[in-house]
Amino acid sequence: MADEDNSSDRVDNETPKPEKMFTLKKWNAVAMWSWDVECDTCAICRVQVMDACLRCQAESKAGSGRQDCVVVWGECNHSFHYCCMSLWVKQNNRCPLCQQEWSIQRMGK
Amino acid sequence: MSLKPRTVDFNQTWDTLQETVKGVVTLGNVPRAIWNDRFSDVYSLCVSFPEPLADRLYIETKAFLESHVKSLLDVVKSKGEPSLLQAYHSSWVEYSQGIIYLHRLYLYLNTQHIRGQKLSEAEIIYGNVTPNAEEQMEIGELGLDVWKRMMIEPLRENLVSHLLEEIHKDRLGNPSHHLIDVIRGVIMSFVNVEEYRKSQSPELYQQIFEAPFLQASGEFYKREASKLLQECDVSQYMEKVTQRLEEERLRSQRFVHTSTHPKVKAKCEQHMVADHLALLQSECHAMVVQERERDLALLYPLLRSVQGGINVLISEVMEHIKLKGTEAIAGIRGDNYHVLFIESLLAVHNKYRSLIQNVFNGDLAFIGALDKACTTVVNTRPNPKMACRSPELLAKYCDCLLKKSSKGISDTEIDEKLFQSITIFKYIDDKDAFQKFYSRMLAKRLIHQQSQSMDAEEAMIDRLKQACGYEFTNKLHRMFTDISLSADLNLKFNAHLKTDTIDLGINFSIYVLQAGAWPLNLTSLSTFSVPQELEKSVQTFENFYHKNFNGRKLTWFHHLCQGDLKLGYLKKPYIITMQTFQMAIMLLFEDTDTMTCSEVEQALKLSQDVILKHIASLIDCKLLLSDISSENLTPESILKLNMDYSNKRTKLRITAAMVRDSPQEVEHTMNAINEDRKLYLQAAIVRIMKSRRVLRHNALIQEVLGQSRVTFAPSISMIKKCIESLIDKQYLERTPNSPDEYMYIA
Ligand SMILES: [Zn+2]
Ligand SMILES: [Zn+2]
Ligand SMILES: [Zn+2]
Numbered sequence: 001m002a003d004e005d006n007s008s009d010r011v012d013n014e015t016p017k018p019e020k021m022f023t024l025k026k027w028n029a030v031a032m033w034s035w036d037v038e039c040d041t042c043a044i045c046r047v048q049v050m051d052a053c054l055r056c057q058a059e060s061k062a063g064s065g066r067q068d069c070v071v072v073w074g075e076c077n078h079s080f081h082y083c084c085m086s087l088w089v090k091q092n093n094r095c096p097l098c099q100q101e102w103s104i105q106r107m108g109k
Numbered sequence: 110m111s112l113k114p115r116t117v118d119f120n121q122t123w124d125t126l127q128e129t130v131k132g133v134v135t136l137g138n139v140p141r142a143i144w145n146d147r148f149s150d151v152y153s154l155c156v157s158f159p160e161p162l163a164d165r166l167y168i169e170t171k172a173f174l175e176s177h178v179k180s181l182l183d184v185v186k187s188k189g190e191p192s193l194l195q196a197y198h199s200s201w202v203e204y205s206q207g208i209i210y211l212h213r214l215y216l217y218l219n220t221q222h223i224r225g226q227k228l229s230e231a232e233i234i235y236g237n238v239t240p241n242a243e244e245q246m247e248i249g250e251l252g253l254d255v256w257k258r259m260m261i262e263p264l265r266e267n268l269v270s271h272l273l274e275e276i277h278k279d280r281l282g283n284p285s286h287h288l289i290d291v292i293r294g295v296i297m298s299f300v301n302v303e304e305y306r307k308s309q310s311p312e313l314y315q316q317i318f319e320a321p322f323l324q325a326s327g328e329f330y331k332r333e334a335s336k337l338l339q340e341c342d343v344s345q346y347m348e349k350v351t352q353r354l355e356e357e358r359l360r361s362q363r364f365v366h367t368s369t370h371p372k373v374k375a376k377c378e379q380h381m382v383a384d385h386l387a388l389l390q391s392e393c394h395a396m397v398v399q400e401r402e403r404d405l406a407l408l409y410p411l412l413r414s415v416q417g418g419i420n421v422l423i424s425e426v427m428e429h430i431k432l433k434g435t436e437a438i439a440g441i442r443g444d445n446y447h448v449l450f451i452e453s454l455l456a457v458h459n460k461y462r463s464l465i466q467n468v469f470n471g472d473l474a475f476i477g478a479l480d481k482a483c484t485t486v487v488n489t490r491p492n493p494k495m496a497c498r499s500p501e502l503l504a505k506y507c508d509c510l511l512k513k514s515s516k517g518i519s520d521t522e523i524d525e526k527l528f529q530s531i532t533i534f535k536y537i538d539d540k541d542a543f544q545k546f547y548s549r550m551l552a553k554r555l556i557h558q559q560s561q562s563m564d565a566e567e568a569m570i571d572r573l574k575q576a577c578g579y580e581f582t583n584k585l586h587r588m589f590t591d592i593s594l595s596a597d598l599n600l601k602f603n604a605h606l607k608t609d610t611i612d613l614g615i616n617f618s619i620y621v622l623q624a625g626a627w628p629l630n631l632t633s634l635s636t637f638s639v640p641q642e643l644e645k646s647v648q649t650f651e652n653f654y655h656k657n658f659n660g661r662k663l664t665w666f667h668h669l670c671q672g673d674l675k676l677g678y679l680k681k682p683y684i685i686t687m688q689t690f691q692m693a694i695m696l697l698f699e700d701t702d703t704m705t706c707s708e709v710e711q712a713l714k715l716s717q718d719v720i721l722k723h724i725a726s727l728i729d730c731k732l733l734l735s736d737i738s739s740e741n742l743t744p745e746s747i748l749k750l751n752m753d754y755s756n757k758r759t760k761l762r763i764t765a766a767m768v769r770d771s772p773q774e775v776e777h778t779m780n781a782i783n784e785d786r787k788l789y790l791q792a793a794i795v796r797i798m799k800s801r802r803v804l805r806h807n808a809l810i811q812e813v814l815g816q817s818r819v820t821f822a823p824s825i826s827m828i829k830k831c832i833e834s835l836i837d838k839q840y841l842e843r844t845p846n847s848p849d850e851y852m853y854i855a
Contacts, residue, residue, distance in 0.1 A: 021699050024642045024692070025684060026616040026673035029650075029665065030556055034624035036662040046838055047788065050625035054840070057788070058795035071660060079660075109659035 035071040035108055037079040043096055044084035053081035071108040076100045082107065117157040123169055126150050130173060133214060134207035134252075144214070152217045163222040167245055170215070174252055178204070178259045185264070194271050197264065198291045201298045204256060212249030219247040250305035257302045257313065265317050268295060272318065273325050279360060280329060293364050300366050311366060319369055326357075326373050330380040338385065343392045347407040350381045378414040386412075390421040397425040406468045419474065426469075427478035430461050434486035447505040455529050458483055480536070487536040496779065500539055504546035506530060507569065512554060513561050523565065531572050540577055540820045541785060545778050547573075548585055549628040555592055556620060556669050577819055580789075587626035595620045605653055615672075617646045621654070621663070628781070629666065637667045638714040640693045668719075671765075676732075679754055685732075686762040690715065690723045695732065698750045707744035717744065724748065726766035790823055790831040795840055798853035806832075806849045 035049050045054040052069035072082040078097045080088070088096060095102050129147040132139045154162040181200045188196035212219065223245050246254060261268070275292050278284055299314040306312075330353070337349050357377050361370045382389065389411065396404045405422075412418040437453040458479070465475040490497045507530055510523050537543055554560045567589070574582040599618050606613065622629070639647055647665065654663060670689040674696075675682060687695075693713050697704060710720045725739035734749045735742065793816045798804060804812075810828055817823050832851070835841045844850040 021676070021678040022696055023675040023677060024615045024672060024696075025675050027618075027643060027646060027689070028671055029617070029619040029646070029689075030622065030669040031619060031663045031665045032622045032624050032627065032629065033654075033658070033661045033663055036660055044838075046834075048625060050623070051788070054788075054791055054795055054838075057792040058799065073660065106660055108661065 035079065037071060037073075038077065039079070042081045042084055043078075044080050044088055047081075049079065049081060053083045056081075056083055073105045073107075074100070075103050075105045077105070115153070115158055117153050117162060119154065119157075119162050119165055122150050122154060123166070126154075127169075127173060130170065130211060130214070131177070133210045134174070134177060134204060136203055136207055136210075148214060148216070151215055155217055155222050161222075163218060164245075166218065167222075170248065171251060171255070174255045175259060178255050182260055182263065185260075190267070193264070193267055194275070194288065194291050194295055197260075197268060198294045198298075200260075201256075202294065205253075205298070205301065208249055208252035208256075211252060212247065215248040219249075223247050247305070253302045253305065261299070261302065261313075261317075269318055269321055272296060273321060276322070276360070276364065277325070277329065280356075289363065296364055297366070310368065314366060319365075319372070322365070322369070323372055323376055327376045327380060330377050331384070334381045334385060338388075343389070344401075344404050344407070347389075347404065347411060350411060351407050353377065353381065378411075382411045383415045383418070386415055386418055390418070393422050393425045397422070397429045400429075400464070402464065402468050409469050409472075413472075423474050423478050426461075426465075426475060427482045430457065430479055430482035431485050433457050433461075434482060435489070438486070447502040448509060450499075450502045451506040451530065451533055454483070454487065454533055457486075458532055483533075484536045484538070487533060488538045496542065497539065499533070499537055500543035501546045503530060503533055503537065504543055504550055507547065508550040508554070511561055511565055511569065512559050514559075520562075520565075523561070524568070527565070527569050528572070531576055534573070535576055538822060539782075540581065541789075542782055542821075544573075544581060544585075544820075545628060545782055545785075548588070549778070551585060551588060552627050552629060555588060557671075581820055584626050587623065591622045591626065592620065595622075601657075602650060602653055606649070611649060613646045613649060614642070615646060617650070619650060622666075624664075628778075629669075634664070634666070634668075635716045635719055636714045637690070637693075638712070639665075639667070640696050642696065643689075676754075678750070678752065681755070681759055683754075683756065684760045686760075688723070688765050690719065691727055691763070691766065694720075694723055694727060703747055703749050705744065706742055706746050706748065709748070710744065722766040726764060730763040732763070786821060786823060786827065787831055789820070790817065790828055791835055793817060794828075794831055794835055795853075798841055798851065801853070803844060803850060803852050805847075806851070809851060 037049055040048050040050070042049050042053060047054050047057070049071050051057070056069040068083075070082050071079050072085050073079045074095050076095050076098050078095050080096075085102070089102055093102050094100060126147050129139055129143060131137070151166070154166045181204065185193070185196040185200055224247070245251075272292060272295060275285055275288055296314075296318060299318050300311040303311055303313050333353065334350075337346050341349060354374070354377055357373060358370075361373050365373070389408065392404075393408070395401075396408065408422065409419075412422055434454060434457045437457050438450055441449045441453065443449075461479055461482075462476075465471060465479060469475045487499050488497050507527065510526055510530075534540070534543065551566070554566075560566050570582050570585050570589075573585070598621055602617075602619075605611075651663060654661070667689045671686060672689060672692050673684050673686050674692050675684050690713070694709055697709060697712055706721060706724055707717075709724065710717055713720065715723075721742050724733065724735075725742060727733040728735055728739040728742075728748075731751055731754055734751045735746050737743070737746045790813060793813050794809065797809060797812045797816070809832070810825060813828050814823070832841065836843070836851075839854055841851045842854055844852045
């Protein structure tokens with residue numbers, strides 16, 4: 001008990017101005033990341049873009065799936081699995097949603 | 110002595126030779142020198158000049174043996190009927206040994222003359238020569254053949270009836286001890302007398318001895334069984350039968366040829382077990398229900414011996430385990446429900462597992478029955494409309510063991526219990542439901558740092574992986590990956606703060622989790638106005654994160670965050686660990702002494718429901734004061750800071766506000782399970798079709814069922830829907846040949 005009184009005395013001595021009532025010492029935050037997309041579902045394979053596309057899931061018995069199966073955004077701002085879109089453009093070089101000519105704006109990382 | 114052929118006087122040579130032959134077959138003393146001379150005589154006769162005398166030698170030897178055996182027969186007969194077996198046996202012992210020696214003495218005749226004269230197989234097959242009935246035999250075979258014709262033939266009926274009588278006496282428990290070797294010897298003489306024959310089965314033995322022996326055995330055990338059944342109850346009967354079978358097994362080894370062992374065993378079993386099968390089976394129920402292990406151990410091998418006889422016992426055991434399992438979990442109540450539920454099931458399983466081991470010799474058919482019974486009990490639904498609770502209860506059980514709080518129980522005990530829990534896991538049909546519950550609890554343990562040990566966590570996931578495969582634990586692994594990626598991220602972020610000399614004013618750390626891998630849903634988030642004190646941290650981290658990653662957005666899960674708040678207005682400074690929402694409420698009192706609940710709500714922009722629960726938790730731990738008890742708070746209730754708060758400890762954690770899993774959340778879990786099942790099935794169909802290219806509907810359904818069996822049992826209609834949706838998405842198409850056949854579209 002005496003120890004604790006001493007320590008509070010010392011705090012008073014070191015900080016002469018009145019202490020704030022509350023001080024935040026530490027914060028453990030939790031956040032979730034997801035692709036910044038307008039639509040959660042890939043219009044080509046109709047799987048959520050956060051999950052690997054259907055073909056990757058079918059193949060990835062070993063489960064590595066995710067890392068390779070990223071999202072791609074077109075200039076039109078529509079987004080799909082990169083795997084799905086690469087197959088799509090071989091057939092048809094237009095965005096399946098808006099029919100604009102497809103050109104890549106950015107890739108997920 | 111010359112080996113050159115020369116003229117030999119047959120009569121003279123044979124006279125001397127005959128003397129020695131007689132000495133040899135009666136096991137008389139034949140000096141080495143004499144033996145050698147007679148050996149040469151055989152040679153000389155065979156190669157004599159101008160004509161070989163081998164055939165004459167053969168005829169004379171045969172005549173000699175015939176008359177010798179005839180005289181032995183007279184001797185045997187003269188000993189009288191009661192001593193027949195002994196007399197026959199001692200003659201046989203001498204004669205059969207003598208013949209072996211004689212065979213050696215006639216080596217030259219055997220190898221050169223008789224074997225050379227035997228027809229080659231090729232000659233027989235191509236039919237150039239008809240086998241000669243008077244074909245000569247080697248001397249050993251000749252001797253035995255003479256014995257068979259001139260000794261066994263005339264005596265066989267008497268011999269066999271004496272043998273059967275002695276065996277009968279042995280079965281009745283008054284054996285003639287001094288005759289044991291004699292009986293076996295006589296019986297085996299029927300086998301040995303044919304030892305030169307190529308055939309595998311001892312025909313003479315079977316014909317003259319085995320057939321009557323088996324018949325007598327059958328009659329004996331038939332009578333014995335009905336006698337026993339009149340004297341004994343079933344337990345005693347089984348005991349006696351078991352004893353009889355064992356005795357008969359030893360008796361067989363003692364007396365008869367190996368080929369007869371299984372036949373006589375079958376006779377016993379036929380008359381003592383199979384003939385009374387219905388009676389034995391009718392007792393199964395009582396024995397199993399009363400768990401009479403001794404009786405069951407006797408019954409098991411008896412029923413096993415009859416084709417299909419064991420099935421009644423197996424199904425009785427299965428029903429009994431089902432009943433005991435159901436009873437074990439029926440009476441359980443209370444907070445500890447999940448622990449009692451799992452441990453009671455395990456107790457039942459382990460009890461019957463060891464009973465099967467001890468009583469039924471670990472018989473796989475019974476292990477199968479145990480598995481079936483446990484599967485039924487584990488997957489029973491409390492009522493048909495509700496989902497089975499086992500997946501949830503087992504996940505909770507594991508959670509208890511893996512959490513820091515499990516006190517007074519050693520690491521090895523925890524490990525053992527987790528190991529045991531896999532036993533129950535294997536019986537669960539809806540393994541994917543277990544996985545959902547397990548992952549929700551794992552998420553909480555990881556985020557709130559409540560795991561007892563990461564080694565134990567990973568060991569458990571490895572066990573699940575072993576039982577169910579990688580796909581099953583994939584998402585669980587991804588959660589661990591996020592935790593370790595977050596550790597790296599925090600290091601990078603702190604380095605970034607240092608280089609850019611940014612002071613956040615607090616000690617900040619973060620878990621960044623990947624959406625989809627964690628069982629946390631974004632939709633249940635409520636709005637929240639972040640306290641000023643935290644804003645800088647949020648902003649700085651967001652900037653840092655977006656510089657490092659492309660195309661990602663962050664959603665803050667404030668309801669899962671916690672922090673340390675230092676209270677400086679009390680007698681002693683306290684550092685209290687609390688949830689972010691609790692912290693935000695406390696921070697409002699920096700500038701004011703009293704507030705109403707609705708003022709708190711407006712300041713933080715949280716939903717009323719969430720706000721009231723968190724305020725209540727602060728009242729319960731006495732940091733805030735209110736005139737109204739914490740359960741009855743209303744928006745108008747007035748809150749005050751407790752300026753007299755005190756606690757023995759200056760660093761502590763207060764209880765979190767419990768936001769219980771709402772019924773919607775349980776429903777959400779069930780929906781999530783369904784969505785996952787559809788995705789799983791679609792992936793399976795794509796995988797199958799990609800390798801098969803073309804497949805008929807039924808074949809595809811079967812393959813999908815086969816692949817999904819590990820985790821759940823999908824309905825056929827669900828598989829059909831998934832096929833349809835893959836046709837819509839142009840992964841598959843129907844072939845032009847048939848509406849019943851699909852083709853993969855690359
Ligand atoms: Zn896709
Ligand atoms: Zn992909
Ligand atoms: Zn577009």
